[in-house]
Amino acid sequence: MIYLDYAATCPLDSDAGKMYLEVSTDYYGNSSSLHDIGGKASDLLEGCRGEMARLLGVEKSGIYFTSGGTESNFLAITALLSANKRADKHIITTASEHSSIHGTMKRLAADGYAVTFLPLGANGIIDEQMLEACIKPETVLVSIQHVNSEIGAIQPIEKIGTILKERGIYFHSDMVQSFGKLDIAAISAKVDSLSISSHKFYGPKGVGLTYISPAIPWTCFLPGTTHENGFRAGTVNIAGIAAMCVAAQKAVKRLAVDYAHYQALREIVMELASSTDYLTVFQCGNQLPAVVGMRILGMEGQWTMLECNRRGFAISTGSACQTGQQAPSKTMKALGLSDEEAKEFVRISFGRATTIDDVKAFMQAVVSVANERNALRSINEAGTKQ
Known part of the structure; x- marks a missing residue:
């Protein structure tokens, strides 16, 4: 089986795995415990906090470890809104955000917030002028993901951040798909909060982090919480955090090498896709090459996914957090x-182990599927007319 679903999750990096086992064995204490064993774990935790802050280009005091991207998004938005002392309740986000953002917005709407969902332009990028036009005097928060998980569109976070900072509006960005593939440290100063998830860059599942600017006076979501300075409840996953830190260090060091690798693979996709009229690959104004969204004319994405699986290729119909819902892709809408x-949408996504031969084999298979399906449809349509 050739794996082409790295945007959903990555295998655990071997060095990160070794770190996980070592810390689980030698740093097993609760980092909140006052004895020496707890202190040893606490020292390691704070070392990881400092290193992740360095890699993100942010202040250490703003780093809070979580269970992953979904929790990070929810808690970040909740924390920013808790700092809002005005009665205003207007939020702007995009129609293509991750399901964790949409779920949070649905909950906030039930609490009386008005939510504006921006569409994507034809090039996959939001229109900055439309964003500005949607801002109201009562707008308190904007949440826009850095990289779209289905087509790889890279949103202009730096420009958006400048617009919002001038107006005193809080800005959250879901950076789960971008950290480890793009230089987050170059833009992190433009947001008030961000989220990342370990398993998207070869760390363990069940761990991630939120950064919130230390200048923002947020309050605890769950009263009485003491872990992570009150940001979240539950014993801190020291082993997972240390392993994530190792994976993050490696990912940041490899940024340029990996990006060039993914760009070369994407060029093969574009070249071979041109051999059929029945396959559309979505191009964006600014795009992460590791994520490729496409659709076969007249064929549902889930059928395409299953047919590819039968032929030995693991792909997806979009975000793994909404697969199986039989709903249209939010990004496509x-x-x-x-x-x-x-x-009709399906997604492939590349990893470090993806080879040129893997991509060529997949494209030959998917072009064959597209041609066969549409040839059969043409025959059926001709028969119907007779």
């Missing part, structure tokens, strides 16, 4: 496609 067209 945000691009203005119909429900029927949006359901």
Whole structure:
């Protein structure tokens, strides 16, 4: 089986795995315990906090470890809103955000917040002028993901951050798909909070972090919480955090090498996709090459996924957090496609182990599927007319 679903999750890096086992064995104390064994674990935790802050280009005191991207997004937005002392309740986000953001917005809407969902432009990028036009005097928060998980569109976080900072509006960015693939330290100063998830860059599952600017006076979501300075409840996962730190160090060191590798693989996709009229690959104004969204004319994405699986390729129909819901892709809908067209969407995503031969073999298979399906449809349509 050739794995082409790295945007969903990555295998655990061997060095990160070794670190996990070592810390689980030697630093098993609760970092909140006052005895020496707890102190040993606490020292390691704070070392990891400092290193992750360095890699992100942020202040150490703003780093809070979590169970992953979904919790990070929810707690970050909740914390920013807790710092809002005005009665205003207007939020702006995009129609293509991760399901954890949409779920949070649904909950906030039930609490009386008005939420504006921005569409994507034809190039996959939000229109900054439209964003500005949607800002109201009562706007308190904007949440826009850095990299779209389905088509790889890279949003102009730096420009958006400048617009919002001038207006005193809090800015959260889901950076789960971008950390480890793009230089986050170059733009982190433009956001008030961000989230990342370990398993997206070869760390263990069940661990991530939120950064919130130390200048923001947030309050605890769950009263009485003491872990992570009150940011979240539950014993801190020291082993997972240390392993994530190792994976993050490696990912940041490899940024340029990996990006060039993914770009070369994407060029092969584009070249071979041009051999059929039945396959569309989504191009963006600014795009992460590791994530490739496509659709086969007249064929539902779940059928394409299953057919590819039968032929030995692991791909997806989009975000793994919403797979199986039989709903149209949010990103495709945000691009203005119909429900029927949006359901044709599938995604492939590359990792370090993905080879040129892997991509060529997949593209040959998917082009064959597209041609066979549409040839059969043409025959059926001709028969119907007779």
